[in-house]
Amino acid sequence: MSEQKFDVVVVGGGPGGYVAAIRAAQLGFSTAVVEREHLGGICLNWGCIPTKALLRCAEINHLMRHADQFGFTVEKYSFDFKKIVERSRKVAAQLSGGIKHLMKKNKVTVFEGHGKLLGKGKLDVSKDGKNVATLEAKHIILATGARARVLPGLEPDGKRVWTYKEAMTPQEMPKSLVVIGSGAIGIEFASFYHNMGADVTVVEVMDRIMPVEDAEISAFARKQFEKQGMKILTGAKVVRLDKTENTVTVHVEAGGKTEKITVDRVISAVGIVANTENLGLENTKVKTDRNHIVVNQWLETDEKGVYAIGDVVHGPWLAHKASHEGVICVEKIKGLPDVHPMKKENIPGCTYCTPQVASVGLTEAAAKEKGYDVKVGKFPFIGNGKAIALGEPEGMVKTVFDAKTGELLGAHMVGADVTEMIQGYVIGKTMEATELDFMHTVFPHPTLSEMMHESVLDAYGKVIHM
Amino acid sequence: MPALSPTMTEGKLAKWVKKEGDQIKAGDVIAEIETDKATMEVEAVDEGTLAKIVIPEGTDGVKVNTLIAVLLEEGEDAAAVNAVTADGAAAPAPKTVTPANQPAAGADKPAPRMAVATPQQAAATGRIFASPLAKRIAKERGIDLSTIKGSGPHGRIVKADLEGAKAGMKPAAQAASGGTFTPASSSVNAVALADAYGIPYSLQPNSGVRKVIARRLSESKQTVPHFYLTVDCELDALLAVRKQVNDAADGFKVSVNDFIIKATAVALKKYPAANVSWTDENIVQYERADVSVAVASDNGLITPIIVDAANKSLKQISIEMKDLGGRAKEGKLKPHEFQGGTISVSNLGMFGIREFSAIINPPQAAILAIGAGGERAVVKNGQLTVANMMTVTASFDHRAIDGAVGAEFLQVFKNLIENPMGLLL
Numbered sequence: 020m021s022e023q024k025f026d027v028v029v030v031g032g033g034p035g036g037y038v039a040a041i042r043a044a045q046l047g048f049s050t051a052v053v054e055r056e057h058l059g060g061i062c063l064n065w066g067c068i069p070t071k072a073l074l075r076c077a078e079i080n081h082l083m084r085h086a087d088q089f090g091f092t093v094e095k096y097s098f099d100f101k102k103i104v105e106r107s108r109k110v111a112a113q114l115s116g117g118i119k120h121l122m123k124k125n126k127v128t129v130f131e132g133h134g135k136l137l138g139k140g141k142l143d144v145s146k147d148g149k150n151v152a153t154l155e156a157k158h159i160i161l162a163t164g165a166r167a168r169v170l171p172g173l174e175p176d177g178k179r180v181w182t183y184k185e186a187m188t189p190q191e192m193p194k195s196l197v198v199i200g201s202g203a204i205g206i207e208f209a210s211f212y213h214n215m216g217a218d219v220t221v222v223e224v225m226d227r228i229m230p231v232e233d234a235e236i237s238a239f240a241r242k243q244f245e246k247q248g249m250k251i252l253t254g255a256k257v258v259r260l261d262k263t264e265n266t267v268t269v270h271v272e273a274g275g276k277t278e279k280i281t282v283d284r285v286i287s288a289v290g291i292v293a294n295t296e297n298l299g300l301e302n303t304k305v306k307t308d309r310n311h312i313v314v315n316q317w318l319e320t321d322e323k324g325v326y327a328i329g330d331v332v333h334g335p336w337l338a339h340k341a342s343h344e345g346v347i348c349v350e351k352i353k354g355l356p357d358v359h360p361m362k363k364e365n366i367p368g369c370t371y372c373t374p375q376v377a378s379v380g381l382t383e384a385a386a387k388e389k390g391y392d393v394k395v396g397k398f399p400f401i402g403n404g405k406a407i408a409l410g411e412p413e414g415m416v417k418t419v420f421d422a423k424t425g426e427l428l429g430a431h432m433v434g435a436d437v438t439e440m441i442q443g444y445v446i447g448k449t450m451e452a453t454e455l456d457f458m459h460t461v462f463p464h465p466t467l468s469e470m471m472h473e474s475v476l477d478a479y480g481k482v483i484h485m
Numbered sequence: 486m487p488a489l490s491p492t493m494t495e496g497k498l499a500k501w502v503k504k505e506g507d508q509i510k511a512g513d514v515i516a517e518i519e520t521d522k523a524t525m526e527v528e529a530v531d532e533g534t535l536a537k538i539v540i541p542e543g544t545d546g547v548k549v550n551t552l553i554a555v556l557l558e559e560g561e562d563a564a565a566v567n568a569v570t571a572d573g574a575a576a577p578a579p580k581t582v583t584p585a586n587q588p589a590a591g592a593d594k595p596a597p598r599m600a601v602a603t604p605q606q607a608a609a610t611g612r613i614f615a616s617p618l619a620k621r622i623a624k625e626r627g628i629d630l631s632t633i634k635g636s637g638p639h640g641r642i643v644k645a646d647l648e649g650a651k652a653g654m655k656p657a658a659q660a661a662s663g664g665t666f667t668p669a670s671s672s673v674n675a676v677a678l679a680d681a682y683g684i685p686y687s688l689q690p691n692s693g694v695r696k697v698i699a700r701r702l703s704e705s706k707q708t709v710p711h712f713y714l715t716v717d718c719e720l721d722a723l724l725a726v727r728k729q730v731n732d733a734a735d736g737f738k739v740s741v742n743d744f745i746i747k748a749t750a751v752a753l754k755k756y757p758a759a760n761v762s763w764t765d766e767n768i769v770q771y772e773r774a775d776v777s778v779a780v781a782s783d784n785g786l787i788t789p790i791i792v793d794a795a796n797k798s799l800k801q802i803s804i805e806m807k808d809l810g811g812r813a814k815e816g817k818l819k820p821h822e823f824q825g826g827t828i829s830v831s832n833l834g835m836f837g838i839r840e841f842s843a844i845i846n847p848p849q850a851a852i853l854a855i856g857a858g859g860e861r862a863v864v865k866n867g868q869l870t871v872a873n874m875m876t877v878t879a880s881f882d883h884r885a886i887d888g889a890v891g892a893e894f895l896q897v898f899k900n901l902i903e904n905p906m907g908l909l910l
């Protein structure tokens with residue numbers, strides 16, 4: 020047991036926490052991170068990164084199956100599912116090791132254990148219920164993240180009813196699945212398992228999949244998924260799960276009728292719950308709202324010297340938002356000039372299904388609801404040379420402008436590699452570019468990004484290739 | 486072609502005083518230029534040889550910042566002249582005479598010193614950084630970006646800054662004039678000038694209150710035809726009454742200012758012709774006298790209001806004033822507590838100011854500027870004697886109040902101050 024003093028202590032070593040810690044160390048603060056499981060958090064160990072490794076394999080499988088379209092004859096091919104999962108774990112392990120190295124390089128002290136606020140700038144670190152260190156810091160940043168939400172009756176059992184964690188490390192490939200929830204996590208797993216050959220049904224309670232996305236984009240994506248053979252039920256609710264030794268019968272209620280689907284596995288992806296329990300919040304003035312910690316624009320809680328970032332605070336619950344908040348929080352503590360609060364409308368969101376979905380800012384409907392007179396541009400992948408050459412003719416780039424000022428209110432894309440492209444609009448939006456700035460930008464040929472140009476041109480009736 | 490006045494866009498090169506090849510010292514008059522206002526002499530700011538005259542004598546309509554001649558510094562090659570005159574922008578070559586825009590400060594030629602910052606200098610040093618969207622919005626709304634403080638990266642002006650500017654203007658929308666007045670920012674940017682002349686400075690962002698003060702008072706001073714009337718009031722009777730009142734009030738203290746507030750309101754009641762506002766269609770005759778009292782706060786001037794002060798006792802006025810004044814200093818007044826009023830009172834007596842003229846707070850049509858009360862030598866009935874005196878200057882909006890009306894109102898006011906028993910009722 021030790022008692023140590025730091026300038027900054029970060030509770031949680033995920034993409035919010037470790038980035039905050041590195042930035043704090045860079046700014047000359049003596050810094051510590053308290054992590055109870057793995058450096059890198061869910062994102063790196065059980066989320067963003069390992070799923071991308073899996074989805075890469077799904078992509079390869081997809082290409083192999085369609086190799087004939089590119090002039091290849093593949094007599095026979097197969098995959099070893101165990102190796103695919105193994106590769107995904109290796110990728111995660113490599114990156115987690117990388118974070119460890121970054122902590123060392125930046126002289127950030129890492130405490131393994133659970134952090135609990137004691138009040139007055141003190142933090143208890145315990146492992147297996149035993150105190151291993153007591154830390155004192157002027158600034159404590161809570162970055163404890165979130166976990167999968169559990170709905171009553173749909174409790175994951177780790178065997179037949181999975182959360183993201185089991186879905187990422189299956190022993191064998193299920194033949195059929197029901198995915199509950201069509202947000203980013205649900206749709207990515209649905210897309211992965213479907214592309215790997217499973218029979219997948221997605222059940223979404225809202226009237227459309229990926230409900231946060233622009234309606235046109237989610238309709239487009241749905242059409243693509245269904246064309247691939249995925250089953251999608253919207254406005255549908257899972258009311259009961261009947262489990263047998265190795266199957267689950269899912270009772271789905273939709274439009275007044277109940278349908279029974281019997282599958283090998285169920286993946287529950289119905290949102291997240293913030294990790295605010297047993298953090299010692301009761302020893303402070305920190306407030307929570309629907310389980311999430313309440314912070315101001317500088318990520319300060321109601322308790323002086325206690326801050327919170329990432330999934331444990333308000334959404335969007337995305338790794339890049341958490342990292343950025345970490346930097347803002349620490350730079351504000353340091354009193355650096357030119358620190359700016361985060362603008363929610365400038366945070367992009369990416370979903371790595373096939374086809375990919377990426378967006379930033381307001382949907383067309385949200386913009387209209389806010390009273391904007393909008394100009395909307397759309398450009399299809401079929402009109403883009405590079406998309407045709409890649410054999411990816413399905414997709415769309417949609418832009419929404421304020422007709423009055425030319426402000427880019429939102430950009431929404433679906434199709435190959437759109438997750439890599441969205442940043443172009445994000446930069447523009449962050450710098451407050453107008454339609455003219457996009458129009459005056461020279462986009463390289465031949466690239467998919469030319470569609471970003473064309474979409475803007477289309478919004479103002481100047482589209483070329485359509 | 487130097488800009489010799491803020492409004493000058495072009496001028497006539499009336500006369501060259503120096504010839505090509507002449508040696509020139511800084512301060513020498515090199516040419517005479519005719520502007521829309523006057524003929525002025527142009528002095529050289531550097532020394533050297535007048536290598537080439539580009540604009541011949543007698544040329545009309547020469548645009549500001551046009552190259553008029555080339556001055557070679559010692560050691561500079563005459564060949565460089567051609568390069569300069571060819572594209573007007575040779576790198577470290579000879580100094581062109583163009584920026585030698587120090588107007589001759591002749592006694593009979595009122596060349597304003599401020600006019601030296603030419604648009605060119607402003608462009609070179611005072612570039613305004615604003616996002617494309619901010620520029621667009623500013624253009625559409627007619628906002629002068631040089632008046633906006635940027636909050637974006639490196640102080641760049643972003644959309645949110647303009648929203649702030651708009652919000653800051655809101656209270657002004659209540660002004661009765663209701664016109665689309667936009668503040669004419671000074672044609673000479675102080676920052677550009679300070680940069681150009683190396684004057685050390687720091688920048689404090691304008692608060693919303695500051696912007697409103699600037700806008701409203703500029704509007705007032707530029708659009709309201711002010712006239713000023715000054716009167717001396719004897720305070721001895723008032724001070725005596727005040728002493729009696731305070732002695733009897735058991736710890737409670739009424740201030741001279743409370744008397745003044747009450748006197749102002751009662752005078753308006755007795756003489757309603759001064760309790761008015763001007764609009765294009767009507768004279769607004771107020772039926773209640775609400776007195777706005779200027780209070781200095783950290784954020785700037787704010788004017789809490791004593792509503793219907795004529796019908797309030799001195800004690801009530803005093804209590805209200807303490808509350809309003811205190812909250813005004815903390816910036817905690819509610820809008821209805823400082824917006825409105827039918828006349829203003831500004832008292833700088835506590836600073837020993839003997840007299841001053843105040844700017845009318847539109848849409849009001851009058852403001853009283855109260856100077857310090859104190860003993861002065863006065864002549865009464867041919868005798869030199871000492872009396873406590875206070876000088877009051879009223880500013881009136883001549884559109885609504887004529888000189889004689891203003892004078893009569895002040896008379897009533899003076900009478901009330903000098904015979905304060907009437908204020909105790």
